[in-house]
Amino acid sequence: MLSSRIKLRHLQAFLEVAKRRSFARAADSLAISQPGVSKTIRELEDVLGAELFERGTQGVALTQAGLTFLRHAGPAIRALEEGVTAVGDAHRGQWLRVGALSTVESRLLPVAIRRWQENAAAEVGVNVVAGSSAFLLSQLRLGELDLVVGRMTEAREIRDLAFEHLYYEPLLLVVGRGHPLAGVDPLVPARLVEFPWVVPPPRTTLRQQVDSFCVRHSLTLPGRLLETLSLPISRRFTQEGDAIWVAPRESVLEDLADGRLVELALPLEGQGGSVGLCTNATMQPSLVLEAFCEVLREVAAEQRIGQATGDA
Template sequence: MNLDTRIKFRHLLCFLEIARQGSFAKAADAVSISQPAISKTLKELEDLLETRLFERGKSGVELTPAGIRFMRYAGPCVQALRDGVSTLRTEEHEPPQVKIGILSTVESLLMPEVIGLLHQRHAALVVSVATGPSAFLLSQLHVGELDLVIGRMTDSPQIQGLLFEHLYSESMTLVVRPDHPLLMLQPTDRAQISGYPLVVPSAGTTIRKHADSLFVQCAIVPSAQRVETLSPTLSRRYVLSSDAIWVAPRDAVLLEISRGELAELDLGVREPGGSVGICSNAAMALPLPAQWMCEVLREVALRYRQVSHP
């Protein structure tokens, strides 16, 4: 049986949108069809492939192992067709573009430096940046809507089927406003930390696991009063206007620490650090602008490893 003539573009679009949204209802809204219609389309595809692509759970739908393998090829296939159409419709003078996803771990320090170097070396280059949780960004990478994702994500289940290249290790730290009461005693009395509000990464994220690990390592009982967010801007402003303690990746606060705008609590120990790196889709050839991005990322990361990172 020749499946190539029976699998339609609509089958692939519906499959990819369900994988991206993790929900039949949200996927149906995204492609502007009814939920029964998108369920029927998926059923047709599963019958043609003779395998189940999704499992339904309490929190939505998740890809089966077969679904993960199929997405590795379906995403690039659809994106390649979109790119082909785009080349016919785009003006020749359109500048090259690289589409990247960045996590909060690299938003403040690494990426501004990398993008600055890229623009010094390439007079015409558009860097399109998406932010958000690793699960969302990796889903975009799977379906070909991003060229690269940069940050900590090695513990994310969505990394299956993707390539990860380690750049450097980055530890977590605790920072406060410069006149915080806990700074009166050095090293910091760990027992007092539980008496102050916390700003921590969102639950379920890779970086939150490293934050929790730091508390376990230091035998600190976390405060029940906390803000959970991946926004460096919100975290920074809240900490500067209160007695809250921000559990942050060191990259995110290094500039503020060096300028004296934030102060680091001395715990007498440093968390080993998580792996910051580049994630790419093994099923897709990297466009030339994405290769330029990787070259600069490796260059800057080498400097980080030699100077300020373990």
């Protein structure tokens, strides 16, 4: 039975500290004093009989007990907020909150959203948040997102979240047309470091694949690096210069088809990583979420067929 001593302010303070990893930043967000936040957390820890945070010089981190509590507190608060919104603004319509990784920003997600909204029985808005897998999965765990879509099977943050595989998507090495390495076959790996690279940022799942590729071929990334998950910046930078872009296949299919970009004759990886959708198993899925996931599955199946026939 839920203890009557646990109040809404306890849960709100806990979630803010967990999200911001700092009592001071949580206090600023909640517009209360830092001692007030500390007192509220101590009260919650007393009720639960466990320490929720480890204090350190770099901020605070969740203990194992804190991680366990987070899996339930975040979705519970989010469900309460949704209930208040549904009662107070019933005619406004619903919202679906989707976390998008760069591997699905170009085709899968835009196509699925358009198809879903065209056939939805009710007016539903979609809020898309882009970012790294670590950030998006943390937001999903907190209940701030309904699902995350993209390539993320290598992410440590998945842990107890539910992942459903849709298809495999490889990373490619691509360059602008007219690049000195375009059309060179066979391509000696050592030549790659003669040029700038566009790569995912450190500590992302895609960057892990780049690092593995470099280890396999005894390469050290050049000093002239552009680290970004932005597809428009990466595309423009590659098309107008001599950079080598480590790009998700989906994001460059049209550029490869019309010749704006050229794939190098050296595979970065074989089958690629598993692209799929990730949900929080502790949250009861809404009918809206279930309907959108079904559309995602349909569009993904069409993409798999297109890839198999060479039409994608």
